Amino acid sequence: MTLIRFRLQEQEVDLSPTYDAIVVGSGAAGGMAAHVLTSQGMQVLLLEAGKKIDVNAELRSMQWPYDHPRRGEAPPGYHAIRYNEYNIRQPPYAKNSSFKHVFSYVGGWGGSDYVKNILVDEKDNPYTGTKYAWVRARVLGGKTNIWGRLALRLSDYDFKGKTHDGYGEDWPISYADVQPYYDKVDLLLGISGHKENLPHLPDSLFQRPNKLTAAEVKLRKALQGMGRTATPYRAGVTTDGVKNKYRSKCFGRGACSRRPGGCDIHAAFDSPTGLIYPAMDTGNLTLRPNSTAHEVLVDPNTGKARGVSFVDSQSLKTYEANAKVVILAASTLESARLMLLSQSRQHPNGIGNSSGHVGHNFCEHVMGPGVTGLVKELVGTEPTLDDGKPGNFYVPRFRNLRDKQSGFIRGYGFEGGSGFGMIPGNAWDTPGFGGQFKKTVREHAGAFIGMGGFGEVLARYENYVDLDPVEKDRWGIPALRFHYQFSDNEKKMCEDMVVAGKEMFEAAGIEVIGEDKNILTEGWSIHELGTARMGTNPKTSVLNQFQQSHDVKNLFVVDGSSHVSASCQNPTWTIMALAWRSCEHLADELKRGNL
Ligand SMILES: Cc1cc2nc3c(=O)[nH]c(=O)nc-3n(C[C@H](O)[C@H](O)[C@H](O)COP(=O)(O)OP(=O)(O)OC[C@H]3O[C@@H](n4cnc5c(N)ncnc54)[C@H](O)[C@@H]3O)c2cc1C
Numbered sequence: 001m002t003l004i005r006f007r008l009q010e011q012e013v014d015l016s017p018t019y020d021a022i023v024v025g026s027g028a029a030g031g032m033a034a035h036v037l038t039s040q041g042m043q044v045l046l047l048e049a050g051k052k053i054d055v056n057a058e059l060r061s062m063q064w065p066y067d068h069p070r071r072g073e074a075p076p077g078y079h080a081i082r083y084n085e086y087n088i089r090q091p092p093y094a095k096n097s098s099f100k101h102v103f104s105y106v107g108g109w110g111g112s113d114y115v116k117n118i119l120v121d122e123k124d125n126p127y128t129g130t131k132y133a134w135v136r137a138r139v140l141g142g143k144t145n146i147w148g149r150l151a152l153r154l155s156d157y158d159f160k161g162k163t164h165d166g167y168g169e170d171w172p173i174s175y176a177d178v179q180p181y182y183d184k185v186d187l188l189l190g191i192s193g194h195k196e197n198l199p200h201l202p203d204s205l206f207q208r209p210n211k212l213t214a215a216e217v218k219l220r221k222a223l224q225g226m227g228r229t230a231t232p233y234r235a236g237v238t239t240d241g242v243k244n245k246y247r248s249k250c251f252g253r254g255a256c257s258r259r260p261g262g263c264d265i266h267a268a269f270d271s272p273t274g275l276i277y278p279a280m281d282t283g284n285l286t287l288r289p290n291s292t293a294h295e296v297l298v299d300p301n302t303g304k305a306r307g308v309s310f311v312d313s314q315s316l317k318t319y320e321a322n323a324k325v326v327i328l329a330a331s332t333l334e335s336a337r338l339m340l341l342s343q344s345r346q347h348p349n350g351i352g353n354s355s356g357h358v359g360h361n362f363c364e365h366v367m368g369p370g371v372t373g374l375v376k377e378l379v380g381t382e383p384t385l386d387d388g389k390p391g392n393f394y395v396p397r398f399r400n401l402r403d404k405q406s407g408f409i410r411g412y413g414f415e416g417g418s419g420f421g422m423i424p425g426n427a428w429d430t431p432g433f434g435g436q437f438k439k440t441v442r443e444h445a446g447a448f449i450g451m452g453g454f455g456e457v458l459a460r461y462e463n464y465v466d467l468d469p470v471e472k473d474r475w476g477i478p479a480l481r482f483h484y485q486f487s488d489n490e491k492k493m494c495e496d497m498v499v500a501g502k503e504m505f506e507a508a509g510i511e512v513i514g515e516d517k518n519i520l521t522e523g524w525s526i527h528e529l530g531t532a533r534m535g536t537n538p539k540t541s542v543l544n545q546f547q548q549s550h551d552v553k554n555l556f557v558v559d560g561s562s563h564v565s566a567s568c569q570n571p572t573w574t575i576m577a578l579a580w581r582s583c584e585h586l587a588d589e590l591k592r593g594n595l
């Protein structure tokens with residue numbers, strides 16, 4: 001089998017025509033918008049702030065640590081912000097740093113050399129306000145180049161959360177509205193997993209699942225008796241293959257377990273090979289990388305969007321592009337920033353912001369607490385090959401479904417792992433040296449199991465971002481300012497994660513050898529959501545159920561900013577299902593002359 005390598009010709013893009021649509025951002029949301037609209041025959045201009053990089057050369061999935069001169073670390077002068085820095089210092093974190101380049105914490109995950117051209121340099125991209133670990137990737141494909149691939153659906157426990165427990169707002173859609181689009185995403189991109197028939201975590205159209213390890217099977221059996229589930233990691237990875245000449249099926253041989261990893265055969269979904277290159281093959285997509293959008297332009301007569309103004313990220317020259325429809329997909333926080341930046345006589349508070357809700361109701365996932373266990377009977381057993389798979393196991397939410405917890409509403413799930421890895425994680429914590437040290441490490445290497453919680457952060461109006469009146473980025477564009485912190489609900493939920501984690505390990509006969517109660521800094525989950533939420537009431541929401549601005553009918557915002565609540569499930573599969581649904585609607589409306 002030969003995989004096709006897409007070669008993007010660097011050429012001047014023709015900005016004279018009025019495109020059918022401009023899409024801003026090429027990650028999960030923008031890639032999906034480009035894919036759906038071009039397949040409907042629309043002429044689309046895709047503006048991406050970052051460059052087109054040779055992602056295989058960056059991520060070097062098959063490189064062993066000893067093949068790298070610094071075991072994967074970036075050269076001197078590069079620095080990844082540490083947990084303590086996020087909490088002790090104030091943003092902008094890179095200000096006055098003596099390092100030449102500063103990255104978010106993801107750059108410190110044992111592999112900064114692999115992501116140094118993918119993550120944004122915090123020096124060029126400052127933000128201010130409350131502490132926040134903001135992870136951004138400004139390249140073609142955005143964060144999908146390095147995402148963790150846990151691909152989960154939401155259920156009506158999420159879409160109708162208010163109906164269930166009285167908090168916040170229901171989404172203007174239900175699971176039945178999105179389910180056909182989840183199915184389409186599954187079939188187009190491939191997802192591996194195992195059917196469980198859970199009402200709170202609907203199944204996908206799964207391809208071959210990962211095999212659980214012995215420790216995970218033990219946990220799964222114990223949880224069945226508790227009405228809980230440990231299911232194989234639902235990965236946005238094609239294990240049986242999909243019809244796409246840029247992608248192969250997973251051979252379980254890569255750096256999935258090296259975080260940030262990367263998959264050079266693109267079995268793991270990324271937006272360029274999964275969506276953008278196929279869209280370019282239609283002949284209907286014009287891609288302009290290095291294009292940092294800073295304003296949605298407005299027709300002064302109609303108040304409708306007429307195009308986008310952008311700065312060339314390298315030459316710093318400003319350009320305008322025109323279109324019948326503008327689609328923002330720059331990621332939750334960047335799309336909100338763009339809306340706030342787009343002030344005009346018709347839209348003095350920013351485009352689409354007559355409600356004053358743009359930037360507000362900002363939510364995400366809280367994480368940090370977790371447990372580590374030892375499966376005693378696995379100590380000293382023959383090693384098994386547990387490396388090179390796109391994930392281990394997931395324990396779906398079990399709180400506040402049929403029961404009602406005291407202390408907090410909503411729920412959390414656990415992501416976990418166990419088994420023999422290429423580098424035995426226990427080596428770092430095992431005391432000693434020499435032969436005895438090696439023997440102990442080897443004997444115990446496959447006997448550990450750990451899991452950490454991801455919980456729903458409640459959407460609250462008082463958690464928001466706005467524009468900093470002073471601070472600007474390298475391109476002279478006002479920076480975002482954060483006003484955001486966890487509430488008591490999240491803190492109580494985190495306490496419960498440790499209690500429940502221990503309870504489950506003990507029920508499985510797994511010795512609890514570690515517990516982590518520490519809540520990681522706001523932003524750590526990289527699942528920011530909610531800054532331009534959908535709703536039926538234009539006074540309290542920004543978008544309608546098709547992610548279309550209530551105020552400006554030819555403006556759509558198709559990324560996570562539209563989410564009404566965070567749920568506790570990872571958002572990317574939902575972002576793509578919703579973008580697909582909205583873009584189909586958009587194409588129909590454009591054909592009918594309604595935009
Ligand atoms: C390490 C890591 C692990 C993750 N793990 C998971 C996981 O397991 N499961 C999950 O569901 N999600 C995960 N995520 C999150 C996932 O990557 C995001 O939910 C997803 O990429 C969001 O898609 P998006 O299109 O909204 O944003 P992005 O993928 O960030 O894409 C936005 C694009 O817009 C561009 N852009 C921004 N501003 C502008 C501008 N002004 N003009 C032009 N272009 C602009 C950016 O350069 C970028 O390319 C993870 C993320 C990371 C980094």
Ligand code: SF4
Pocket residue numbers: 061237249250251252253254255256262263264265266267268388389390
């Ligand atoms: S395990 Fe599969 S998805 Fe992960 S890097 Fe290897 S081939 Fe790609």
